[in-house]
Amino acid sequence: MNEAETVETCVRKALACMREHGIDGEVLIADNGSTDGSQQLAREAGARVVHVDAKGYGNALMGGIRAARGRYVIMGDADDSYDFTALLPFVEQLRDGADLVMGNRFKGGIAPGAMPPLHRYLGNPVLSFIGRLFFPSAIGDFHCGLRGFRRDSILKLGLQTGGMEFASEMVVRSTLSGLDVREVPTTLSPDGRSRPPHLRSWRDGWRHLRFLLLYSPRWLFFIPGLILMTVGLIAGTALTFGPVYIGNLAFDVDTLVGASAAMVIGFQASLFALFTKVYAAEEGFLPEDRRVRKLVDIVTLEKGLVAGGVLALAGLAGLVASLVHWQTRSFGPLIPSESLRIVVPSATALIMSFQTIFAALFISILGIRRSKETPIDVAASAAEEAAEAVSRDSAAGTMTDTMTGGVTDSGTGNLEGTKA
Numbered sequence: 257m258n259e260a261e262t263v264e265t266c267v268r269k270a271l272a273c274m275r276e277h278g279i280d281g282e283v284l285i286a287d288n289g290s291t292d293g294s295q296q297l298a299r300e301a302g303a304r305v306v307h308v309d310a311k312g313y314g315n316a317l318m319g320g321i322r323a324a325r326g327r328y329v330i331m332g333d334a335d336d337s338y339d340f341t342a343l344l345p346f347v348e349q350l351r352d353g354a355d356l357v358m359g360n361r362f363k364g365g366i367a368p369g370a371m372p373p374l375h376r377y378l379g380n381p382v383l384s385f386i387g388r389l390f391f392p393s394a395i396g397d398f399h400c401g402l403r404g405f406r407r408d409s410i411l412k413l414g415l416q417t418g419g420m421e422f423a424s425e426m427v428v429r430s431t432l433s434g435l436d437v438r439e440v441p442t443t444l445s446p447d448g449r450s451r452p453p454h455l456r457s458w459r460d461g462w463r464h465l466r467f468l469l470l471y472s473p474r475w476l477f478f479i480p481g482l483i484l485m486t487v488g489l490i491a492g493t494a495l496t497f498g499p500v501y502i503g504n505l506a507f508d509v510d511t512l513v514g515a516s517a518a519m520v521i522g523f524q525a526s527l528f529a530l531f532t533k534v535y536a537a538e539e540g541f542l543p544e545d546r547r548v549r550k551l552v553d554i555v556t557l558e559k560g561l562v563a564g565g566v567l568a569l570a571g572l573a574g575l576v577a578s579l580v581h582w583q584t585r586s587f588g589p590l591i592p593s594e595s596l597r598i599v600v601p602s603a604t605a606l607i608m609s610f611q612t613i614f615a616a617l618f619i620s621i622l623g624i625r626r627s628k629e630t631p632i633d634v635a636a637s638a639a640e641e642a643a644e645a646v647s648r649d650s651a652a653g654t655m656t657d658t659m660t661g662g663v664t665d666s667g668t669g670n671l672e673g674t675k676a
Contacts, residue, residue: 257316260292262336262448267301269340277344285334286320288312294334313454314415314422321410330404335447337370338402345440346404355409355435358395358427359402359442370444372457379461386465387424390472393431395439399423399464402442409435414540420460421467428471432543471542473532481525488518492604496597509596516604523608527615534622552623560616567609574602 259266263285270283283303287295288311295305308319321329328350332338338359349357366376384398401423413429415422430437447453469476491507492515494500500507534552536542578598582590 257288257454258290258292258294258451259334259449260290260294260297261450263294263298263303263334264301265336265448266332266334266340267298267303270343271302273341273343276341277347279347281326282324284320284324286316286323288316310418312418312422313420314425315418317422318415318418321407324407327407328404329407329410330402332402333447335449335453337445337447339443339445342442343404345442346402349438349440350404350406353436354438355406356426356430356437357404358397358437358439359400360395360397360439361400361442361444362397363439364441364443367443367445369446374457379457383424383461383464383468386468387427390468390475391428391431393427393437395427395431395437397439398427400442405430417467419463420455421463424464424467425471428468432471434543473529473536476529477525477532478529481522481527481529484518484522485526486522488515488520488522491515492519492601496601498597499593509593509600512596512600516600519604520607520611523611527611530615531618531622534619538622552619555616555619557616557620560619561613564609564611564613564616567605567612571602571604571606571609574598574605578602 267283267285273279274281283301285295285298285303285305286308287298287305288308295307298305306319306323308316310316310319317331320331328347330343330346332340346357346359361371362380371380380397380399384396387393387398388395403426405426410426410430413426413433415425415429417425427437492512495507495509495512495515500511530548530551533542533545533548537544537548578595581595581598
């Protein structure tokens with residue numbers, strides 16, 4: 257979008273690279289609504305230009321990928337910051353069987369002034385680290401804009417994001433789908449434009465982080481929930497039997513209430529991780545997790561109802577015990593440090609019992625399988641329909657023959673068909 261200052265240079269460099277290495281290819285410009293004449297300049301330089309109406313980095317790229325005619329696609333920004341004369345390493349990896357080949361600017365070299373310090377030392381390293389932590393990926397530069405891929409492999413992923421987070425989605429979805437993802441060093445130079453870049457550091461950084469979190473229920477829900485549950489359980493168990501002293505610090509029933517809240521919140525977060533995994537797998541957003549599927553198969557609705565019922569009985573027993581304790585005080589004022597040690601664990605057990613029952617019901621609903629036709633099923637149905645159509649046509653033809661009689665014209669001796 258509006259790259260009149262650099263688009264010609266990028267096109268000519270890419271064409272020269274293909275001529276030098278005998279690559280049969282094209283240069284495609286996906287224009288996202290330029291108003292500075294970029295389109296004509298690109299065509300004059302030898303590129304094919306396609307217009308993409310939907311605004312955004314991801315939308316523009318997907319429009320270009322769909323319009324591309326080659327087996328492989330190498331994408332890059334048209335601001336002359338990437339070296340389009342050095343594309344052979346990407347092509348070699350693709351020819352060797354890679355599905356996605358990422359450039360790594362930190363290994364190839366970043367020229368002075370090519371990347372803002374905030375991006376170079378904080379944004380890119382931190383987001384790339386989170387990407388490697390959340391997903392089984394070894395990619396060192398998640399956001400490099402120069403990358404190559406098999407067109408059919410990427411189209412099969414069904415990428416959805418339309419903004420800058422598209423860069424992360426391509427890596428994450430490729431990794432989760434088991435594609436062959438590799439990395440080659442590449443360089444980054446200062447861009448050749450005089451206007452400010454389209455990238456907005458904090459807004460687009462947050463969009464990348466948000467995407468990484470949403471695609472990793474384990475780190476978004478399960479691990480924080482497990483930590484909260486563990487801390488709440490340990491603290492709650494210790495405080496149920498009396499105050500706990502650590503040096504001059506005394507932890508009593510007020511901390512017990514906090515521990516109870518931590519357990520409930522952590523349990524709910526862990527359930528959300530399970531819900532998200534099951535739903536995302538059913539809808540095709542994430543690949544099916546065999547461990548989650550096995551857990552869902554083992555923890556049936558009936559078992560969930562039983563577990564919830566046991567917790568409810570424990571909670572009710574605790575509440576009965578609290579009433580007995582109140583009776584010993586002649587139903588008068590209670591000492592909170594004594595009564596809360598019974599009431600809080602009992603209430604926690606009751607809350608978690610209903611969470612368990614509701615979760616079992618909801619997971620059962622999510623687990624209702626919709627019938628999904630495979631390509632083989634579609635082909636078989638089409639063949640059956642064609643056979644039935646032929647049968648109907650044959651039957652109709654036989655009926656017509658049976659119901660048609662011959663009438664002789666005495667004057668001419670000709671036979672005329674008369675339809676019944």
